[in-house]
Amino acid sequence: MPRPTDIRCNGADLYFLPVTTRVPLKFGIETLTHVTCARVCLTVVDRTGNKAKGWGETPLSVTWVWPGSLPYEEREQALKDFSILLAESWSHYPEAGHPLEVGHDFQETELRRIYNDFNQNRENPMPWLAALVCCSLFDIALHDAFGNCAGKPVYETYNASYLNRDLDAYLTPAEGSDVSFTGCYPSDFLSQDAPTRLPVWHLVGGLDALDASELNGSEPDDGYPVTLEEWIERDGLKCLKIKLRGNDAAWDRERMLKVGSIAMDRNVDWLTADFNCTVTDPSYVNEIVDWLRDEHPRIHGMLLYVEQPFPYELEENRIDVHSVSARKPLFLDESAHDWKLVKLGRELGWTGVALKTCKTQTGALLSLCWAKAHGMTLMVQDLTNPMLAQIPHYLLAAHAGTIMGVESNGMQFYPEASSIEAEVHPGLYRRREGILDASSLSGSGFGYRVEEIQRELPEAAASFHQS
Numbered sequence: 001m002p003r004p005t006d007i008r009c010n011g012a013d014l015y016f017l018p019v020t021t022r023v024p025l026k027f028g029i030e031t032l033t034h035v036t037c038a039r040v041c042l043t044v045v046d047r048t049g050n051k052a053k054g055w056g057e058t059p060l061s062v063t064w065v066w067p068g069s070l071p072y073e074e075r076e077q078a079l080k081d082f083s084i085l086l087a088e089s090w091s092h093y094p095e096a097g098h099p100l101e102v103g104h105d106f107q108e109t110e111l112r113r114i115y116n117d118f119n120q121n122r123e124n125p126m127p128w129l130a131a132l133v134c135c136s137l138f139d140i141a142l143h144d145a146f147g148n149c150a151g152k153p154v155y156e157t158y159n160a161s162y163l164n165r166d167l168d169a170y171l172t173p174a175e176g177s178d179v180s181f182t183g184c185y186p187s188d189f190l191s192q193d194a195p196t197r198l199p200v201w202h203l204v205g206g207l208d209a210l211d212a213s214e215l216n217g218s219e220p221d222d223g224y225p226v227t228l229e230e231w232i233e234r235d236g237l238k239c240l241k242i243k244l245r246g247n248d249a250a251w252d253r254e255r256m257l258k259v260g261s262i263a264m265d266r267n268v269d270w271l272t273a274d275f276n277c278t279v280t281d282p283s284y285v286n287e288i289v290d291w292l293r294d295e296h297p298r299i300h301g302m303l304l305y306v307e308q309p310f311p312y313e314l315e316e317n318r319i320d321v322h323s324v325s326a327r328k329p330l331f332l333d334e335s336a337h338d339w340k341l342v343k344l345g346r347e348l349g350w351t352g353v354a355l356k357t358c359k360t361q362t363g364a365l366l367s368l369c370w371a372k373a374h375g376m377t378l379m380v381q382d383l384t385n386p387m388l389a390q391i392p393h394y395l396l397a398a399h400a401g402t403i404m405g406v407e408s409n410g411m412q413f414y415p416e417a418s419s420i421e422a423e424v425h426p427g428l429y430r431r432r433e434g435i436l437d438a439s440s441l442s443g444s445g446f447g448y449r450v451e452e453i454q455r456e457l458p459e460a461a462a463s464f465h466q467s
Contacts, residue, residue, distance in 0.1 A: 002164065003047070005047075005149070005150050006047050007045065007096060007098075007149055008093070009102075009145075010045055010465065011464065012040055012088075012090050012462070012464050013040065013462075014039075014040050014087040015039045015458055015460055015461060019034065019386060019414050020033065021414050022416075023219070023220060023412075023413060025207075025384065025413050030063040031063075032384075032413075035384070035414075036076060036079075037389065038057065038059075038083050038137050039055065039056070039388065040087065041054070042055075042138065042141040043465070044142070044149060045149075046150075052148040052149035054140075054146070055140075055141050056138060056143075056392075058357075059384060059385065060076065060134070061133065062076045065127060066126060066127055066129075066130050067312075078130075079126070082126065082131065085114055086111075086134055086135055087138070087464055088464045090142075092466065093106060093110060097164055098162050098163045099145075099146045099361075100143075100163060100362050101163065101164060103143070103361070104362050104366070106135075106139075107132075107360065107363070111131060114131075127312075128337060129337060129359075132363065136357060136361070139360040139361050139362050140361050143392075146445075152444055153444060153446075154444075155190065155194065155395065155399050158186035158190065158365065160185055163185055166182060166185055167181035167186070170339075170366055172343075173373070174343060189368060189369045189372045190399045190400070194398040194399045197436070197438070198394070198397060198398060198405040199238060199239055199434055199435060200407070200434060201240065201241045202228075203384075203412060204228055204241065204243060204259055206244070208228060209226060211227050211262065212229075228240075229266070231412070232262070232263075232266045232268065233266070235430075235431040235432065236431075236432065238267075238269045239270045239434065240263055240271050241274055241407060242272065242273050244275050245276065246275035246277070246279045246309060249288065253288060257296060260292075260302065261299075264299070271302045271303050272305050273307065277309070277310065277312055278309075278311075279310055280310070282319065282323050286324060286327060289303070289306070289327045293327075304328075304329070305377075305379070306329070306330050306331070307331045308331065308334050308335065308354070310335070312334045313335070314332075315341070318344075320348055321350060322348075322349035324349070325351045330349070331350070333381055336353050336355075336359075337363070338359075339367045339371075342371055342376070343370065346374060352378065352379060353368075353371045354381040355368060355378060355400060358383045358385075361392060364396055378400045380396050380400055382406075382407040382408050385410050386421075387417060388450070390410060391428065391438075391446050392446050393406070393408070395438070395446060398438065415429070415430075420453060420454060421455070425441065
């Protein structure tokens with residue numbers, strides 16, 4: 001039975017907000033120096049005629065979603081063009097329901113249709129991950145709008161009182177398991193008392209200076225730390241994510257050792273290794289982990305998990321990774337586009353999933369439910385989220401129940417980009433004592449308090465509204 005709270009979208013205003021990094025961020029073989037954040041305001045109406053707005057934002061992180069040799073500007077323009085197509089499609093999408101239902105149906109039908117049409121005559125097709133990132137801001141905005149229309153924090157609506165379908169309508173259990181999704185809803189897998197404070201992970205980029213001996217004089221003089229040692233001191237960091245090369249074992253060992261030594265000296269608790277999706281043979285990772293175990297056991301003990309060493313395309317690279325996950329928990333990230341790929345990953349030996357709101361709030365929730373039901377561990381990883389994008393990112397981690405806190409590095413690479421949002425939510429844009437504090441969030445939807453955030457937006461890149 002349709003519910004009076006069901007919503008449909010009837011308008012979209014899309015904005016592009018350019019952001020420049022204060023220091024370069026290395027992604028795989030590329031280096032990020034600027035990014036465009038796409039922000040949308042969706043208008044919705046429920047079955048009783050109530051109207052509301054919702055906001056969503058995602059960095060169009062070209063180097064992450066579309067690695068390769070094509071010029072950056074060409075790839076970025078394609079993402080912008082695709083986002084405009086989505087704004088028009090969302091504004092006229094006729095289906096009504098809970099945003100989990102509408103978001104899922106849109107991705108399965110409209111998003112795939114638009115994606116296929118977009119790529120049809122392209123010599124260099126845009127990856128599906130890029131399509132998900134472009135769609136994510138609209139999906140996030142839809143969830144925010146639903147909460148605003150219902151007058152509830154959106155995480156209080158992922159249950160039988162608001163949803164028309166249970167999880168059995170979306171998810172299929174692993175063969176041979178005793179899992180059933182019949183009569184289950186996302187609320188059954190979410191933390192009922194989500195914390196307003198979480199431990200925060202700092203990204204140690206491949207180009208980052210670790211201590212004063214590595215400075216070369218080109219570093220910014222803007223009042224923010226420039227070495228890892230300074231960041232640990234200023235922010236009281238307890239968790240460090242180490243970007244490795246994945247194709248240079250000597251460099252990776254040296255990096256692990258030096259970061260690990262700094263971490264031990266400064267009472268950091270946890271490390272994780274991100275091999276940048278460049279590894280093709282599990283033995284590469286195994287040898288580094290075993291070397292740490294044998295030669296540097298304390299650093300080995302601090303290594304909480306290993307993140308996505310292997311290529312993005314899981315279906316095309318069905319690497320058996322049981323030998324890696326037998327050593328340390330192994331988390332899917334770039335490969336985990338949806339719950340079906342999480343299912344495949346589990347068969348191949350992956351034991352955890354790194355969720356991201358930039359693959360859509362809907363997709364993250366469904367992957368979360370499938371993974372938790374099958375005993376997989378969760379993490380929520382950052383896409384260097386500034387401004388509004390930081391808030392749904394934090395809330396997903398708080399409600400997911402992660403292995404340890406949340407990654408957040410926007411304050412490292414473009415802290416001033418979020419200065420206006422930080423006036424309303426200071427604890428979300430500055431890390432203190434190794435913690436992010438979201439106690440300022442309140443109200444319906446994602447609790448943005450957007451009416452208090454005095455950001456002047458540029459002219460809309462696209463605006464579509466039903467008459």
